[in-house]
Every structure is written in structure tokens, then in C-alpha cells.
Amino acid sequence: MMNPAHTVYGDEFRGMEKTLPGSHAPWVRALRAQAMETFMEQGFPDTRIEEWKYTDVRTLARHHFTASPGLTSIDESALPSRLLTGEPAHRLVFVDGHHAPELTPFNTLLNGVTLTSLAFALANRPEELESCLGRNTDLEKPGFNALNTAFMSDGAYIRLAPGVTLEQPVHLLFIATGKTDTVATVRNVIVAGPGSKAQIIESYFSLNDAAYLTNTVTELIAGDGADIEHYKLEQEGESAYHMAGMYVRQHRDSRYTSHNIALGGRLVRNDLHVTLDEPGADCTLNGLYLTRGRQHVDNHTRIDHCKPRASSREWYKGVMDDRSRAVFNGRVVVHKDAQQTDARQSNHNLLLSNEAEVDAQPQLEIYADDVKCSHGCTVGRLDEEALFYLRSRAIDAATARIFLIHAFATDVLQRIRIAPVRRHLEEQLMVRLHGGEIPGLYGNQEGVA
């Protein structure tokens, strides 16, 4: 069915198709054209679709988002602590969806590591990407993924040769200069060869509060025995739309750890789909969402256990204040061949106001018989008994609340292994809770022992 709200993208696509990165490669053109066709047929998802039942994108669809024509130069000094300075990292910086080489320090990389801009790779050696870009079947789904494939402008292309270990994290920093009605269409492609090991941070920041759109998709293929730890830190502006897909395919005995932290944005959707495609694969999905004001944050995760002896762990927590709303949908599918699957999921939510809301839904689908699966899901409020206990020990009511909220969220942050990232998020949590730091609170014991 045709929906006038999205037809503008069709016209736009026809106008710029030939100038998009990789357009000289027939397979890239075909991939984009196919995606555009899918998008034109289906348009934006509406709430009649089960997966979008609680997330209404009509306000987004009323905008016409266009790509920022080129690179906006920004002053490096406008990027303070957000760059996570102090952390040695291989860094790629993108501004409004375009690689900004002048903000990207020279990276000395090991042999066997490719770390470059996707646009550059598509322009210069598209053949290297043909087997790994847009090959995940999830991307055939309509809506934002299709729009992403059609318009993808840039992102990171990371390839690790077999056995390579990156000692320093890779940090992909996506900065929105915050121009109203612009879109950054980001596509990251990560191919981790057998036995390779890396930590990859994707972080999204805005320089102001305009209503722009980030439409981002990351594809990861983890080879046999590869070990990839992935961080997604979403701190978009207050009026921003952030639509994100993360698609992971894991080979034999590989390990994937995700830390998915959502703090900003007006309307945020994260789709995280991990396919444990071969025996012995292992994934851990760690997530935290903090919402306030009128924010809406939707996390949809899906883990497919396809083969025997794979394990998955999922820990998601959310704290909702004011009139904000969160959605958590955690689907775990254990396929017929996936005997000896070990899958555990937990989702805990804390509502801080009467107007805040969460729709939490664990979904286990099990088609094998020799499996260990569990899930737990709670929605609660601050414990009045605990508040009184803290206050009876001279701690004021506001601080007591912060203690309890921090205590609720802290185990998610404690699982973060990169210390500067953990500290940064602890600070962000404090700013959210308190407008600043409570001396000595974070690290629990560090300040006193």
C-alpha cells in the first residue's frame, strides 16, 4: 500500500542513486535498488505490526529527513569528555553520517586489521564487501533497515584477519551536528576472522537538541572462536530519532558480548538480533535504558539458537521517569537442532513516576527437548521500606532515591569491562539522577577502602 509519507524517499533515491557510495559496482546498486523497492512497498512500520505494536513512528514519518550534503566541519574543542579522552583507542569519527578524517587521529594498526570508512571501501574495493554487506536476511525486512540499505552513506568497515587480537578498543564516534530534518544513514560492517579478538565501541552523540534522524545498522560476522565485545552508547539529543539495527551471525565457539546503553533521544528503537549459527557459540547481551520526559525507547532483542551447545545470557534493565515509556521484547528461539542450549534472560524495570510506562515481554520459543532455558521479568517501584531505612540513617530523601536507582542500575554498568567507558556511564547516570556527581558513590568501595 502506498503511503504518501514515505514516497518522498523514492523520488529522492532516484535523484541520488548514482552518487551514493559504491554505485559503480552493480551488486551495490542492485542491493540498494532492491531495498528501496521493499521500502516503497511497505513504507514505515505501523503499530498493527506485532513487532511495532508499542512504538508509533508516525511523528517520525511526518518529517522528510534528507542527508546532510557534505561534511560539516566542527571544532574539535566542541567535543569535550564525550570523546572518552584518556582511553587509548583506534578511533573513527563521523559527523552527520560522513567520515571526518580530520577528527580521526592517525591509527597505527596491526597487520591483518582493516579499519576504514565504509564509503571509502565501497568506492575503492567493493568486491571485498560483497560477501558481507547486506547479506543478513534480517535486512530484507521492510522499514528502517531497508531505508538504511538504500541510502547508507558511510560507517566503519572493520575486518580482522584470523588470529588477530586488537589490544586497544576500536571507537566509532558518531556525532550529529543537530540540523533539523537531516538524517545520518550509517552502516557498519564488522568481519571478525577465526580466533580474532576485539572490543568495538559505537557511540552516538549530538551537539544540540534538533529533530534529526540517525538510522544505523551494524552487521557483524564472528568467525570460529572469535571473541567480540561490542558497546553501543546512545546519547542522542532530546528531540532526536534513533533507529538502530544490530545483526550478528556467530560461527562455531565464537563469543559475542553486547553492552547496549540507551540514554538519549526522543524516539529510540534498537533491534538486536544474534544468530548462534553453529555449535558452541556464546553470547551475552547486557542492556540498560534510562528514560525521562517524553522519551520512548524500544529494545527488541532476538537470539536464535540454531545448533547444539550454544549459550546465551541476556540482562536488560530499565529506569523510567516522568511520562516516558520503554518497551522491552526479548525473544529467544531454540530451533530443533539446538540441543543442549543454555539460555537465560532477565529484564527488570523500575518505574519512578506514576505516568511512566514499560511494556516488557519475554518470548521463549523452544523446539528442542534437551535445553536449559529460563527467563525472569519484573516491573517495580522504589522500595519504600528501603527508602525509610536510608532516611532513618540521616540520608536525605533525594539522595536515598539516587542510592536505590543507582543500586538498581549498577550491575549492568559493573559488567562493562572498559574502565573509561564504565566511568563515563557512571558519570552520565549521576548526571541523570542528580545533575552531578555524588562524591564517592560510584565504584562503591573504591572511595572508602
Added chain:
Amino acid sequence: MLSIRNLHASVDGTPILRGIDLEVKAGEVHAIMGPNGSGKSTFANVLAGREQCRVTQGEVHFQGHDLLAMSPEDRARAGVFLAFQYPVEIPGVSNIYFLKAALNAIRKYHGLEELDAMDFISRVKSKVEMVKMDEALIYRAVNEGFSGGEKKRNEILQMMVLEPALAILDETDSGLDIDALKTVADGVNQLRSDDRAFIVVTHYQRLLNYILPDHVHVLSNGRIVKSGGPELALELEERGYVWLNELTAGAA
């Protein structure tokens, strides 16, 4: 130090305290005894400021402050301490950090500087020894997974670190073995001083073998029906609370 006049309080709309008068002077230990449901715990909690215990009449003055007008945290800062009958588990907040925040909030209220980490730790460690608590527990989350006895020791530890002017023990002895009971009593006895007072709420006389009270009050049906010296506790132990019904009937 503490002056209570005609105190009435309700819980969930049900009157529990029906006119309590009590004077507690610095240096004194008062025991409040009474059968289950007499209002002992409500009395203790009203003094600490629990919102669910709504004061409907009466006045409470503590060291010149209108206690009932103060928030629970301000009462604690001014020197009121309640050892909980059921100490609360707070996952994710470490015991040591909790204690430090509490102590510094009190010090700040009195215009004192925060203790530095070294001074604080050595202060806590010496008290941990006194209450015979496993030192590992101070680094664990507050009361989380503690046994009943450990929770009560932790209450006494907090009392000893915070050094309140008025400590109220709400059935701290219930469910304790004799060693733990002695530890609780030792804690109180060590803190006993001319400028400090205690209200020991208990169902049994047993604790009062170790904490010798100056005054014993019997609470029944929300009123103090009898007051006396330590010998009153022994009398209650001997005769039971049934004997009080006559007194209550007489007072009604």
C-alpha cells in the same frame, strides 16, 4: 532529652497509640515492654518518623526540637537512631558506603568536616570487632543475604559508628542466640553515657539481664499502664502479660 505528651498514632486508619506520656533524661535507659500488638513497634517507629505511622495527637520534643515536625533524616542528624526490628536489605548499596554516607550526613549537619577514608575505615573496623561481625560483611550490600543475627549485629554496628544521642532498639533481641544477645547488650553498655539515652523495646525480660534499665514501662493497648524500676521487668517475667489486662481494664 525526650519529652512525649499525649501521643496518639494510627496505622492504616487504626488507632494504635492512645495517649503516651514519657520523659527520658540524658543518661537514662528506658525499657518499653508489652505483649504483641500493644503498640511497642509503632511507638519506636513514630519516633523515627515512619510515614505509615500517622500521629493524630500529641507532642514530642527532642533536645528542644519539635520532633514530629522533622523529616526522618533530620531526626537522624539531630541524634535519633532506630535499630530496626526487621533491618532492610538493600542490594547494590555496599554496607561501608552506606555507613560513610550516613556518618557524613550527620557530621555535616553538625558543621563537622567529612571523615577522610582512612579515619573512617579505622573507626568502622574497630567497631566491627566490638560487635563480633565478619569484616567481609561491611563490603557486601546492606543486609543482603545476612542471617538474622548478622542483621542485628549490623544495626548495632551502625549505632556504634553513628553514636546517636537517643538510640531506640526495636526488639533487637528477638530471634537472637545468647552470644548475639550479649553483643547487642555490650554495644549499648559501651555507648551508655551521661549525655546519651536509650529506649529498649522488648517483649522479653531476657535482654534486661544484660542492659540494666533505669525505668521500665509496660505498654498495653497503646498506653503506658505501669512504670517502675528494673524489678518491674522481673515481675512481668514471672507473672506474664495477662496480669496486665486487669490494669488496662482499670485504666480504660
